[in-house]
Amino acid sequence: MTSPVHHATREFSRVALVTCDLFPDLWEDDHPLRDDLRARGIEVDAVRWDDPAADWPSYDLAVIRTPWDYVPRHTEFMAWARRVPRLLNPADILEWNTDKRYLGELARAGLPVTPTGFVAPGATWTPPAEGEWVVKPTVSAGSQDTGRYQLPAQTALAEAHVARLTGAGRTAMIQPYLPAVAELGETALIFLPDETGDLSYSHAIRKGPMLRGPGEGARDPGDEQIDPRTPTDAERRVADQVLTAVPGGTKRLLYARVDLIPGPDGEPLLVELELAEPSLFLSSSPAATTRLADAIAARL
Template sequence: MKKVAYLASRVTIPGSMIRRTDAFEHDYMMDALRPAFAARGMEIVDVCWDDPKADWSSFDAALIGTTWDYWDRLEEFVATLERIGKLTQLHNPARLVRWNSRKTYLRELETKGARLIPTLWLDHCGEAEAKAAFDQLGADTLVFKRQVGAGAKDQHKLSRGEPVPEMPHAMMAQPFLPMIQKEGELSFIFIDGNLSHALVKRAQPGDYRIQSSYGGREEVIHPTPEDLAAAHAILGALDEIPLYGRVDMLRGDDGGLLLMELEVIEPYLYPKEGPELGARLAAGVARRLGTS
């Protein structure tokens, strides 16, 4: 039987004393993957990416799963992935992870046709830089995000004149778009370049963050051909199609979609909203292992 590692973290692995409040999403993923992989003669096992006892050569493949602490240990994380990739098949590959780990990748996608929210890149974001950003972007409310980060960690929504919190990381600033509260954020989950499912993620009333840890909720959608084409074009800008990817988008004032994120490291893939996800991922891994 082929054995596949699902890379988790100490903040998501079952039984951890420091488990995140949204780690139930890890459980949802494993519940979807285990039977689907077993049906193809594979066993999938969740392992912490930084487990010093892990024998990566004992696995036929490894999937990056819920490694939801990497952003504070980026170089260690990427170095570990590079080591894993030399010992077994790794998806997605470490070179793609390194590129995707810093949100400046969005600038490269923009040169290839992606439509972005206007963005100011601030490698140093002190009070002066933050205050100047309002005039530079021509907006009275901005969202400041870490260039290396996820899950709205250390993210700030500020209006002109409000106190500026300490932001010790390299940041990106964007105008706040009310559409996030009106329609929500659209997510398109692709396996091997093909749409698995799509959903809209909405914040709870009074908030703008759509993550489950902030009370966000999800609803399955059936995208229009135009919306699907916009999302698919983002993947098409890559040099090679990854095993999995999630394209997060927000509708602009003209009705077209703007790219928020292309997540190809450790995105939650919403198996509850996509009941075929497990089978699709298992089939993709089986093809790569030559057992399909």
């Protein structure tokens, strides 16, 4: 363990931007943040979360960015997060947010969440009679292991997908496919710390559809269409409501992303609340890069 003297005598601050071996030099969208921090005289390293040589106590702050290979090693990832001092977002938030069963918790709290059913290992699933449905595991990233199915024509495929997930000891989740995503896209609202240290709205983007079609899987992360977007008043209200439900409050968070799609009545529904390792689309907002770097510097 690094001694307090080491931190006290060091003339510069050190920040680890946490990644994985898929992006050893970080995802390109995080390069502006890295460069901004370095311009402030802060030493910044891109460090794999599972690097056995990483000296986590030597960093003044470890910021989760792109550890996107954690899904099949979720237990190992969470054990790592609990060992890292000065981790943002904190480990208990990662544990809550990396399992999408939190959507059920938010729905029970009365928030407008995309209707979601869950099928635990060993449980049986009765498919809906008709409609277009999305099947995916509750622990996933980048639409991994996700399928979109038209029922009843593809009921057998959907059932096989659910069985495949639960048979591997994973919990499956089933949601209606929201057709508004094809025309209007998905609105991702990004929240960063303000001058008070609490999260407030920063910027938003439009994401095009991720799922290619029934049974065809999802686009690779980074391949979807991304455009700047001004959220509606309704989207701002829903996003604010969702953030009030974050366990422990938002003041201890470094970032949050709220993903919304219009439901059948046109009102925004929560698709995901991203607190673990979201793309923040900093390349589309230089002001957001500065704001996030300010927040990191303040935490140091």
